[in-house]
Amino acid sequence: MNTQPSAAQRTAFRAVSALRTIGPPRPLVLTLLALGFSALLLGRAQAGGSHYYPPVGNPVVKEECGSCHLAFAPSMLPAASWQRMMGDLKNHFGDDASLEPAVAAVVTDYLVSHAGDRGGRAYSEKLLRGVAAGSAPLRITELPKWVREHRKVPDWEWKHKEVRTRANCTACHVYAARGYYED
Numbered sequence: 001m002n003t004q005p006s007a008a009q010r011t012a013f014r015a016v017s018a019l020r021t022i023g024p025p026r027p028l029v030l031t032l033l034a035l036g037f038s039a040l041l042l043g044r045a046q047a048g049g050s051h052y053y054p055p056v057g058n059p060v061v062k063e064e065c066g067s068c069h070l071a072f073a074p075s076m077l078p079a080a081s082w083q084r085m086m087g088d089l090k091n092h093f094g095d096d097a098s099l100e101p102a103v104a105a106v107v108t109d110y111l112v113s114h115a116g117d118r119g120g121r122a123y124s125e126k127l128l129r130g131v132a133a134g135s136a137p138l139r140i141t142e143l144p145k146w147v148r149e150h151r152k153v154p155d156w157e158w159k160h161k162e163v164r165t166r167a168n169c170t171a172c173h174v175y176a177a178r179g180y181y182e183d
């Protein structure tokens with residue numbers, strides 16, 4: 001009987017010993033790095049090191065408010081803002097974003113109950129600092145704190161063809177859709 005390893009077995013053995021000496025092939029290393037990176041982000045967010053605004057979790061809101069732009073995190077504006085905005089979707093920043101009344105009711109309920117001034121969300125408190133109680137700003141990008149956080153962003157960056165508008169959060173915050181805002 002032939003006890004010599006077959007060519008295939010020899011190749012497999014060589015591959016395994018190569019792994020032992022030089023470590024896993026590059027794609028695996030990259031995968032581990034990627035996993036490590038998101039774990040790190042998550043860890044930092046939980047430890048309070050990263051700014052986390054829970055993304056929209058309701059599929060109806062995601063669909064209806066995420067088709068023209070990022071479905072903005074409800075905790076970035078106070079409840080009064082969402083009520084005001086939902087009260088006039090026909091004139092929504094120059095667009096008609098009207099919804100069927102039943103759908104609008106679901107969306108309003110979700111946005112209002114997850115608003116920045118409902119429940120103790122650490123970062124919302126910071127973002128809404130300087131917003132007078134009872135006022136209803138319609139733009140996140142006009143909140144005093146938002147403006148201050150972005151004061152160092154140069155003019156050419158806002159005008160860059162990949163950005164174009166301040167409302168295009170995901171152009172600069174690649175994890176915005178997951179709720180993480182860091183540069």
Ligand code: HEC
Nearest residue numbers: 064065068072093095096097107138139140141142165167
């Ligand atoms: C038909 C397209 C469209 C739909 C649908 C839409 N929006 Fe908008 N929205 C816009 C446009 C256009 C702007 C202005 C963007 C800009 O300034 O560049 C805007 C801006 C906003 C802003 C202000 C962004 C800032 O500057 O801080 C908020 C908040 C917002 N939308 C929330 C919503 C919500 C909530 C819904 C769902 C009910 C919704 N949008 C659905 C088109 C849309």
Ligand code: HEC
Nearest residue numbers: 051140149153157158163166167168169171172181182183
């Ligand atoms: C042109 C790029 C750009 C766009 C577009 C942009 N941001 Fe930012 N954002 C930045 C930069 C850069 C910083 C960091 C400022 C600093 O640390 O000095 C920042 C900081 C922040 C912070 C504070 C985070 C921290 O770690 O301090 C929040 C929250 C934030 N952005 C939210 C938003 C939201 C919401 C939008 C969209 C409505 C948006 N940004 C659009 C570039 C951008």
